[in-house]
Amino acid sequence: MAKVLIVYYSAYGHIYEMAKAVADGVKQAGGEVKIAKVPEFPAVKEAMSAQPAYQAAQQLQADVPEVTQDDLTWADGIIWGVPTRYGMMPAQMKQVLDAAGGLWAKGALEGKPTAVFTSSGSIHGGQETTILTTLVPLLHFGMIFVGLPYGENQEQLTAEGIGGSPYGASTVAGPDGSRRPAEAELTMASRLGTRVARVASALAAAK
Ligand SMILES: Cc1cc2nc3c(=O)[nH]c(=O)nc-3n(C[C@H](O)[C@H](O)[C@H](O)COP(=O)(O)O)c2cc1C
Numbered sequence: 001m002a003k004v005l006i007v008y009y010s011a012y013g014h015i016y017e018m019a020k021a022v023a024d025g026v027k028q029a030g031g032e033v034k035i036a037k038v039p040e041f042p043a044v045k046e047a048m049s050a051q052p053a054y055q056a057a058q059q060l061q062a063d064v065p066e067v068t069q070d071d072l073t074w075a076d077g078i079i080w081g082v083p084t085r086y087g088m089m090p091a092q093m094k095q096v097l098d099a100a101g102g103l104w105a106k107g108a109l110e111g112k113p114t115a116v117f118t119s120s121g122s123i124h125g126g127q128e129t130t131i132l133t134t135l136v137p138l139l140h141f142g143m144i145f146v147g148l149p150y151g152e153n154q155e156q157l158t159a160e161g162i163g164g165s166p167y168g169a170s171t172v173a174g175p176d177g178s179r180r181p182a183e184a185e186l187t188m189a190s191r192l193g194t195r196v197a198r199v200a201s202a203l204a205a206a207k
Pocket residue numbers: 009010011012013014015016083084085086087088118119120121122123124125126173177
């Protein structure tokens with residue numbers, strides 16, 4: 001059974017909701033899944049905790065454990081939930097990667113399948129750049145990138161303003177954060193989880 005870790009950062013809950021859909025997909029493929037959140041920066045907590053939406057979303061995630069380096073080595077596959085910050089990953093997520101330099105030095109994540117899901121405020125706010133720039137450090141770790149192909153994700157073939165691309169699953173939170181992940185976005189997120197779990201199993205069987 002493939003062990004899949006979902007590491008995410010979510011200020012307002014959209015990525016957390018997507019993470020749960022990804023986890024369902026891992027389970028559907030018979031995988032074992034662990035969801036872990038990225039620790040918040042004290043300065044960001046202080047700046048944002050006056051916002052009711054931030055407070056409510058953090059409350060919902062209160063029981064989710066914070067990611068550890070042991071989680072990263074435990075996993076056969078790792079899926080990253082990365083909301084857009086100025087078109088790329090949040091610094092909170094980068095700090096987790098930067099702190100894992102010891103794992104990089106040992107090649108501890110090499111050969112593990114990986115994927116990214118994202119969220120942005122606006123439809124062209126940087127979903128694709130966020131996923132593709134997140135891929136850069138993941139390749140330094142030697143991970144094997146898993147995308148979201150059109151064949152099983154026909155929802156992507158649309159002119160409507162929904163998330164989902166060949167690069168990974170995504171949702172649009174809306175400029176004021178009030179839009180929730182749509183059914184099609186959650187479905188694609190779930191399929192991403194299934195795909196990583198299947199790739200992780202196949203790679204483990206081939207060893
Ligand atoms: C500091 C900051 C920078 C952001 N930069 C962008 C951006 O470049 N493009 C965009 O569409 N949304 C941007 N957003 C909106 C977030 O991407 C959005 O709130 C997030 O995807 C919602 O996910 P969450 O509910 O899991 O936090 C930004 C938000 C913050 C707080």
